Amino acid sequence: MHEIALHDVAFSYGSQTIFEDINFTAYAGEFVCLLGPSGCGKSTLLRLLAGLGQPSSGRLTLDGSPITGPGLDRGVVFQDYSLFPWMTTGQNVVLALNQAFPGNSKAEQAETAQAYLEMVGLTDVFHKLPGALSGGMRQRAAIARAFAINSPVLLMDEPFGALDAITRARLQDLLLQLWQHNSAERKTVFFVTHDVEEAILLADRVVVMGVNPGSVRSVLEVDIPRPRRRQELYSDPAFAELRHKLIRELNADVLEKLNHGRTVQSAGEAI
Ligand SMILES: Nc1ncnc2c1ncn2[C@@H]1O[C@H](COP(=O)(O)OP(=O)(O)O)[C@@H](O)[C@H]1O
Ligand SMILES: [Mg+2]
Incomplete structure (x- = not known):
């Protein structure tokens, strides 16, 4: 088993809190996608999971043991991991x-x-x-x-973001193949993406993070049977509904801020 758990995890750079109150467990063999606006701390969180940094508070564990450094039990693909x-x-x-x-x-x-x-x-x-x-x-x-x-755990930070559509589709399929290769020893995958459709294609569950400070906004289960074939997926009403939900969740932060701005503005006008 290769279960990854985050308990009350917070991270700050100096006095700037990047994220806080992160509580989440990726079950052994689960494929988790992490979605969130730029700057909410997805890469930072993945680096903590890789053992390349320590949280300001809280605990990250792999099968109950604290993650204290990098290890061969976790394969990493980072945007800047050259x-x-x-x-x-x-x-x-x-x-x-x-x-x-x-x-x-x-x-x-x-x-x-x-x-x-x-x-x-x-x-x-x-x-x-x-x-x-x-x-x-x-x-x-x-x-x-x-x-x-x-490795039994894969941590991937927008690994396919810079690739052309055909290569991306091939590598998504390859990743799913490797993940499911031997279902008794399925890998636990943490996969950061900003692509809602990619998240639905790949994930068992999608974690949506909000920003300022970053936190888990919602966790949505992708209840679409595998294998998920692109053509069929895109015409599946469950896909459309989930896509809509995820986009709404992703935009909720921005909308809340805009509405807040409007409230402040109209209060100012009233004075
Ligand atoms: N070395 C650093 N020093 C100070 N702030 C940083 C540093 N690295 C990242 N940040 C800040 O932390 C926040 C989260 O960054 P990051 O984890 O890269 O977000 P994401 O991957 O979600 O876009 C951003 O606001 C970024 O400016
Ligand atoms: Mg990033």
Whole structure:
């Protein structure tokens, strides 16, 4: 089991509270998408889950044990989690494989690295430095690295945001395949996206965060059977309803602020 729990988690930069009162449990094998406006702290929260920082208060646990640092039990793909620029792309993946599976031979590791690079559509990059790749290719190499170590937990921060629509669809399908590969050992996935439709396609549950300070605004279950095929999904009334709900939740913060502004303004006019 690989259950991730957040208890009363808060995070501040100096006196600025980024988020607070975060209480949520991702159950073992669950696919959770995190949606929220820019700046609400999604990336910060994911970094805490990766063990790359500590909360200002509260607790984050993996199977009941506090998360105190990075670990091979969590594969991460961050927007800024780049590859080591001085190693070839292949060596970057091999390095991770070497840490995850130190018993495997160099040849095996190189073969696995190449296989995962090919899986994300990178056939000819093994010997190239990351600097020689496009941003989208580097992002795919980072995804290949996270997939290759086959960790029970995946933390992904808008991993497909910068990719073209066809590559994105392919990688979404690949991610779902890897997640469901062996249902007895299904991975627990935390996936940040700003794309409502992507969240519905992928998630078991969608956590919507609000801003100023960030907090969990609502948690919605995606009660649409799998496999979810894009064409059918988009014409499914349940999809339309959920999409509408999520967009309303996402916009609620903004609307509340606008309405608040209006109230203040009309109170001013009355004086
Ligand atoms: N190193 C930092 N120092 C101060 N503030 C930061 C730092 N990193 C991020 N922030 C602020 O924290 C907030 C949340 O950032 P982030 O987690 O990147 O949000 P999101 O991923 O939801 O867009 C933003 O307001 C951002 O400006
Ligand atoms: Mg972010």
